Amino acid sequence: MERRNQTSISEFILLGLSNKPEQERLIFFLFLVMYLITVLWNLLIILAIRTDSYLHTPMYFFLSNLSLIDICFTSSTVPKMLVNYLSGNKAITYTRCLTQIFFFLLFGGTDSVILASMAYDRYVAICAPLHYTMIMTQKVCASLVAVCWTWACIDALIHTASLTRLSFCGHNEIHHFFCELSVVIRLACSDTLLNDLMVYTIGGLTTVMPFIGILISYTRIFIAVLKIPSAHGKKKAFNTCGSHLAVVCLFYGTIIEVYFNPTSTHTAQKDTTSTVMFTIVTPMLNPFIYSLRNNDMKRALRMLFSRKPGLSL
Incomplete structure (x- = not known):
């Protein structure tokens, strides 16, 4: 009888x-400007790596995937x-949610695992430099990336499939700018x-x-x-x-702030701000961090821009 009185909702409202x-x-x-910068600069990183044969190494292979x-x-x-925001309609259907x-x-999990793969690559390069080319072969690098995507895909499928068993019959307002897993679960x-x-x-x-x-x-x-022994070598x-x-630090710092802090310290505004950091700000800053601190990337980007008339770096 209680089940009959419940009304299944067909959409959620993203309050933003x-x-x-x-x-x-x-x-x-x-956010439009930030999104365009994110897409443009990450595409430039991918193009620079693909067009410069000098960057066809494991480190830059992982960077292009990132x-x-x-x-x-x-x-x-x-x-x-x-x-x-443009349409004024903040609804999102259950299926699209x-x-x-x-x-x-999927992409958040892959991001997390690819960062671990990049750390392993740096470990081999510094701690076993003589064996680096034998360990970090193209096959190994491709396998690591495949594992990243497979692991994240399984994780995403499990969580998404488990949501289909829940009933949503009351509040449908999501205090977020997207369908965030834990927020949606709390609405069930x-x-x-x-x-x-x-x-x-x-x-x-x-x-x-x-x-x-x-x-x-x-x-x-x-x-x-x-x-x-040498200071130059350490540097x-x-x-x-x-x-x-x-x-x-950018990626995990904000994730820890959102998901691994005591629930008593959480507020909707605080969690949303931290989520903006690792979903929007960090992907936008990543290409700048790598291009500004890396002379090889600077050279590759200059070469890429020099091939396009009217562009300069």
Whole structure:
């Protein structure tokens, strides 16, 4: 009888970052510019790496994959938000909401694992330089990337499929600018224990395991660098890792702020701001971090621009 009184909802309302028209216009233009910069600069990184044979190495192979993932990751949430602000209609259907969750988890999980693969690459380059070419072969690099996508895809499928067993019959307002998994779970009017367990176990592994791998890799790198006798050698070794470390700190710092802080410290506004950081700001900054700190990337980008009349770097 209780089930009969429940009404299944067919859409959710994405409340976004603000409900004030003047702020919404500012947010629209700000996020449009950020999205265009993200797509443009990450595409430039991919093109520069593909057109410069000197950059056909494992490190830049992983970097080009990271740039592609960052484009997809941002594209899974921002375009829908921009359309909502432009049209004034903040509704998203149940099916599209689940689709958005799937792709957000897919690209976010792949991002996390690819960063761990890049850390392993730097570990081999610094701690076993004589064996680097034998260890980091094209086959190994392709296999690592395939594992990244497969792992993240399985994780995304499990979470998305588990949402289909939930009933949504009451509130349909999402206090976010996209369908975020934990927020959608909290809207369900059926038992969510299994979903919560999967978020903290399977979902946690997708974030925690790569992070542990990165910590282990950089601990060994740090120990190896300390053993280098010359100051120039130490500086060169740290420079090869500096860009990657900056990206890792940006990505995981905001994830930890959102998902691994005590629930008592959470507010909707705080969580949304932190989510904006790792879903939009970090993918936008990644290509700048790598291009500004890397002389090889600067040279490759100059060569790329010099081939296009009227463009300069």
